[in-house]
Amino acid sequence: MDYVTFGRTGLNVSVMGLGCGGPSRIGQSADKGDANSIAIVRTALDAGINFFDTAEAYRTETLVGQALQGVDRDSFVISTKKSYRSEISPALVRQGLEESLKRLQMDYVDIYNLHGVGPQDYPMLRDEILPTFFQLRDEGKIRFIGVSEMFNEDKEHQMMVDSFPDDVWDVAMIGFNILNQTARTQVFPGTIKQNIAVQIMFAVRRALSQPDKLREAVQQLVDAGQVDPAEFDAADPLGFVLAESDATSIVDAAYRFCRYEPGVHVVLSGTGNPAHLQSNIDSLCKPPLPDGVVQKLRHLFRNASAVTGQ
């Protein structure tokens, strides 16, 4: 496994983080059983992954906590999140963190995130809720303050753009992939300037792991006038990537495309499948795709913002 310094946190983290939410929720969404989920976390740890992302909303904190029991607390980084959409207040933040800590069986979290923040809610969260996050940091219950975007609704990262002047985040979870590269201009210049640590979600998701979903997503971009159909083979839009590189699959290419994007620190990978976990670890430790392929992907999707790869 390769490691990087995680922006202004100074943490030394693996370039691959295990995402314990997403469509798979470490196998919980497919009812693969708790033992399988715990084994996914342990296998990741044994492979050198030291970054684990979960959230109260994923209902995987308990399993992550069980899997990490007995492991030296200084040797891994836990990121979890507070939901706010149904109800939020300073008291609910404190209560939410206490409940997360109990489920994780830990006495602090490394990164505590506001979960899925939309631009419409950012000013209220900054003024009414973030002061409690700062207090919790001062009390040592959280080490760093993070945010995750609501990428499916905020496909061009308006929340991040709005928040840059306040410089409040230590860590940001950003949607970025081959099909939506808008973070390159909208987000990464700002995070690089403020040395905000960046973790990537949606690197693969469904559109880059399922050929029929890929065709659908590309058709959506054609319909939106954001890609030129003359530049694609509609039946196999990313076929050239496999033909012109050593990538073993579109998933392999998609993770590598994200890992080497300037401004990216950690790429999250979410799976409940042990074979997928191993191949994703291999992918994220491989060298970059050939520059010609990367440039072609940048060119083809330069105006694409209508899809997230969901």
Ligand SMILES: NC(=O)c1ccc[n+]([C@@H]2O[C@H](COP(=O)([O-])OP(=O)(O)OC[C@H]3O[C@@H](n4cnc5c(N)ncnc54)[C@H](OP(=O)(O)O)[C@@H]3O)[C@@H](O)[C@H]2O)c1
């Ligand atoms: N707003 C938010 O806060 C937010 C939103 C989304 C995600 N997240 C976080 O980001 C993490 C990553 O999310 P993501 O879902 O976007 O992850 P991802 O790694 O881009 O995609 C995961 C999907 O790809 C499939 N997959 C993974 N490896 C594969 C392989 N080698 N071959 C074929 N299919 C493969 C998984 O299914 P299998 O189980 O079958 O492998 C799953 O359906 C989440 O776990 C969560 O921690 C946060």
